[in-house]
Amino acid sequence: VRKLLQKEDIHLLCLQETKKKVIIEEYCRKLWGSKACAWNSVLAMNAGGGLLCVWNTQKISKLAIKNESIWAQKARVNWLKEGDLSTKFFHLTVKWKKKKECYQGLTY
Secondary structure (H helix, E strand, C coil), X not given: CHHHHHXXXXXXXXXXXXXXXXCCHHHHHHHXXXXXXXXXXXXXXXXXXXXXXXXXXXXXXXHHHHHHHHHHHHHHHHHHHHCCHHHHHXXXXXXXXXXXXXXXXXXX
16 A cells, blocks of 8 residues: 555545554554654444545645635635625615616606
C-alpha cells in the first residue's frame, strides 16, 4: 500500500474490512509514509471488519480552499445575475411610484 501511495500521489486512502481492534497514530503515519496525514476509523465489531480513512492534510486543505473559493465565486455570479432581495424591492417600489405618479397625472 505504501508503494502505491508514493507512486500514484494519492490524497485519500480508505481501507475496508480492516481487522484491527485498535488503530493507533503510529500505524497510520507508517502506512501513509508522512507526518502530514490525518485519519479516522470505524473499528471492527464482531465478524464485520472496520474502515480506516487516511488523508494528506496539506493537499485536502488546499482542495477545501479551492472548493470554498469556487462556491464563493458562484454566489457572486448569482448575486450579480439575480441581485439581492433588498435591491429588487427598492427598484420595484420606485417603478410602482413612477407608474402611480404617471396615472395620477393622467386623471387630473
